[in-house]
Amino acid sequence: MTAHAEQTAQAVPGAVQAVPEAGTDRFDFVLGLADDALVAAQRLAQWCTHGPEMEEDIALANIALDQLGAARLLLTYAGELEGAGRDEDALAYRRDDREFRNCLLVELPNGDFALTMAKLLFLAAYQVPLYTVLASCGDERLAEIGAKARKESAYHLDHASLWVRRLGDGTDESHRRMQAAVDEVWPYTHELLAPDPTAPIDPATLRVDFDSVVSGVLAEATLTVPETAWKPDGGRSGVHTEHLSYLLAELQVLHRAHPGASW
Amino acid sequence: MRDLLLAGNLLHPLEIDVLSCNTWGMYGNDFPADDTAGGLLGEVEAAEMALRAAAERGRHGSAGADPAAYFAEVVAADQKVEPRDWMPEAYRATLIRQIAQHAHSEIIGMQPEGNWITRAPSLKRKAILLAKVQDEAGHGLYLYAAAETLGVSRDELVDLLLAGRQKYSSIFNYPTLSWADMGTIGWLVDGAAIVNQVPLCRCSYGPYARAMIRICKEESFHQRQGYEILHTLAHGTPAQREMAQDSVNRWWYPSLAMFGPPDTDSTHSAQSMAWKIKRFSNDELRQRFVDMCVGQAEVLGLTLPDPALRWNDERGAYDFTQPDYAELMRVIKGAGPCNRQRMEHRRRAHREGAWVRAAAAAYAAKQANKKEPAKQKEKVA
Numbered sequence: 001m002t003a004h005a006e007q008t009a010q011a012v013p014g015a016v017q018a019v020p021e022a023g024t025d026r027f028d029f030v031l032g033l034a035d036d037a038l039v040a041a042q043r044l045a046q047w048c049t050h051g052p053e054m055e056e057d058i059a060l061a062n063i064a065l066d067q068l069g070a071a072r073l074l075l076t077y078a079g080e081l082e083g084a085g086r087d088e089d090a091l092a093y094r095r096d097d098r099e100f101r102n103c104l105l106v107e108l109p110n111g112d113f114a115l116t117m118a119k120l121l122f123l124a125a126y127q128v129p130l131y132t133v134l135a136s137c138g139d140e141r142l143a144e145i146g147a148k149a150r151k152e153s154a155y156h157l158d159h160a161s162l163w164v165r166r167l168g169d170g171t172d173e174s175h176r177r178m179q180a181a182v183d184e185v186w187p188y189t190h191e192l193l194a195p196d197p198t199a200p201i202d203p204a205t206l207r208v209d210f211d212s213v214v215s216g217v218l219a220e221a222t223l224t225v226p227e228t229a230w231k232p233d234g235g236r237s238g239v240h241t242e243h244l245s246y247l248l249a250e251l252q253v254l255h256r257a258h259p260g261a262s263w
Numbered sequence: 264m265r266d267l268l269l270a271g272n273l274l275h276p277l278e279i280d281v282l283s284c285n286t287w288g289m290y291g292n293d294f295p296a297d298d299t300a301g302g303l304l305g306e307v308e309a310a311e312m313a314l315r316a317a318a319e320r321g322r323h324g325s326a327g328a329d330p331a332a333y334f335a336e337v338v339a340a341d342q343k344v345e346p347r348d349w350m351p352e353a354y355r356a357t358l359i360r361q362i363a364q365h366a367h368s369e370i371i372g373m374q375p376e377g378n379w380i381t382r383a384p385s386l387k388r389k390a391i392l393l394a395k396v397q398d399e400a401g402h403g404l405y406l407y408a409a410a411e412t413l414g415v416s417r418d419e420l421v422d423l424l425l426a427g428r429q430k431y432s433s434i435f436n437y438p439t440l441s442w443a444d445m446g447t448i449g450w451l452v453d454g455a456a457i458v459n460q461v462p463l464c465r466c467s468y469g470p471y472a473r474a475m476i477r478i479c480k481e482e483s484f485h486q487r488q489g490y491e492i493l494h495t496l497a498h499g500t501p502a503q504r505e506m507a508q509d510s511v512n513r514w515w516y517p518s519l520a521m522f523g524p525p526d527t528d529s530t531h532s533a534q535s536m537a538w539k540i541k542r543f544s545n546d547e548l549r550q551r552f553v554d555m556c557v558g559q560a561e562v563l564g565l566t567l568p569d570p571a572l573r574w575n576d577e578r579g580a581y582d583f584t585q586p587d588y589a590e591l592m593r594v595i596k597g598a599g600p601c602n603r604q605r606m607e608h609r610r611r612a613h614r615e616g617a618w619v620r621a622a623a624a625a626y627a628a629k630q631a632n633k634k635e636p637a638k639q640k641e642k643v644a
Contacts, residue, residue: 038386042381045380045381045389045393046381048373048377048380048393048396048397049373049374049377049396049608049612050611050612050615051612051616052612052615052616052617052619052620053616053619053620054370054400054403054404055404056616056619057373057397057400058397058400058401058404061393061394061396061397061400062397064393065390065393065394065397068386068389068390068393069390071386072386072387072390075386088386089385089386092386093384093385112615113616113619165626166622166623166626167619167622167626169626169629170621170622170623170625170626171618171621171622171625173618173621173622174618174619174621174622174625177618250381250382251381251382253382254382254383254384254442255384255385258384258500258502258503260500261384261499261500261502261503262495262499263384263385263387263388263442263492263495263499
């Protein structure tokens with residue numbers, strides 16, 4: 001996985017610098033990564049005090065904090081790229097769902113613990129090679145963020161993989177739930193890796209890493225990938241599921257009730 | 264955290280008189296960046312030093328033929344009782360009850376604050392609150408581990424909590440109705456918890472004393488964060504200010520009740536004092552808390568909802584209105600606004616997680632079985 005990611009990384013600095021009008025394209029790209037992290041953090045934070053064991057409450061809060069930390073760095077940078085004076089809070093709290101650029105996967109409701117772990121596995125299997133590539137890209141800020149976030153994502157991947165194996169190869173009930181979760185979430189992985197040659201990093205280049213990690217974990221967990229041609233998308237262009245607007249309503253309610261206030 | 268410890272040490276020498284109500288104002292701290300616990304952090308540090316010094320002195324002799332006499336000697340010499348030592352059964356039972364209640368309080372206490380994580384009004388506040396609630400889960404686990412050194416398992420204690428046979432702090436049976444409650448819980452509830460817990464850093468039972476030292480340091484950080492939230496609100500828009508005052512109005516008396524019934528009615532105190540599990544009475548600690556809060560409330564620009572609150576020169580302390588102890592007893596007995604909700608929340612999480620825990624156990628057993636035949640082959644060879 002890493003070997004491939006590093007190879008990809010070699011090719012990227014040129015790609016990043018080759019974008020002539022860096023402003024808009026890179027802003028959209030960074031915003032997409034930021035929103036993935038922010039929405040994932042919000043969903044994971046919803047688990048707090050609901051975890052299946054106390055250690056898991058701590059672990060999920062930890063992962064939520066990592067995602068939130070990455071989101072803040074990325075949103076701040078996105079705001080600077082845009083140059084319109086929007087800081088992390090302006091971007092997080094004062095955009096509507098149509099302006100969010102996150103993938104659909106992260107906004108899906110938490111479901112049971114198996115569904116949350118399926119979402120986390122796929123997200124982390126995407127974020128690890130992505131951040132690895134970023135860590136050595138030509139954009140210094142993104143490289144810094146990537147270097148920090150990839151270590152955290154490696155832990156998220158490890159945590160999710162462990163649970164997917166435990167649940168897949170645990171009891172009959174856990175196997176049934178874990179397989180159902182994979183079946184439900186799998187179609188949303190296509191959007192993560194959909195080719196976009198104009199993006200600073202073409203997500204399609206992460207496909208090899210993603211597939212090798214995910215197929216390994218699922219095989220060990222005695223789980224199968226569902227056969228389906230359905231490939232829901234739209235998140236990157238701001239056309240989301242019905243769930244996102246509710247998530248944002250909760251996230252933004254207090255901030256928006258007090259325009260101009262500091263907290 | 265390191266900055267905070269440093270500030271605490273610089274501002275408050277170890278022997279500072281924490282009963283001084285003016286500790287806060289004395290330093291002209293009209294900004295929220297100092298040790299709001301009024302030097303209590305210094306006491307924690309002192310307890311830690313005393314703990315080390317006692318360990319270096321070493322305990323004299325050994326239990327020998329009269330373990331009860333030896334136990335009494337260890338306690339009298341301010342040495343620590345350790346898990347392997349003989350101890351009176353009632354001492355063991357008292358500690359289990361107290362440490363378990365403390366652990367349960369940390370776990371249940373995650374709920375009222377967890378209630379605002381998803382709605383925190385800035386990303387920075389969201390991160391801080393999430394980290395704080397995570398700390399509380401960590402404290403819970405740490406305390407359950409301390410209780411386990413007394414020969415009881417965490418599962419047993421959790422079952423007792425879920426069955427309603429062990430209690431948690433009644434303060435968590437009040438609802439968090441506004442964001443300002445995140446500030447007030449930090450300032451008043453964590454503040455009261457610290458005042459209660461700092462003396463426990465010198466508790467005669469070693470594992471508990473050591474756990475409390477670590478926990479008090481983190482709690483004082485929490486308290487400061489809460490104070491800072493309130494300070495920001497109190498100096499914000501009129502609506503924010505109103506939110507802050509309303510919150511303090513709702514939490515002040517329940518916070519005073521956290522110290523328990525008045526000394527005249529406290530059932531466990533005398534024996535616990537003799538065993539050096541408890542070091543100050545409920546009323547002494549409550550007074551210390553009130554004296555600490557008055558100056559801090561002034562700096563915040565918020566009013567403590569007690570018209571009878573005034574300095575008493577003769578006593579060298581503030582006179583104040585006692586909390587409604589009948590209400591405290593009602594809440595303890597289950598009739599608080601959120602008792603049912605908190606317990607049902609905990610039970611539901613436990614119930615809904617059962618299949619996950621079963622899967623983890625089944626998976627672990629399968630992995631162990633896979634290794635077992637390999638081991639047996641080795642033996643045969």
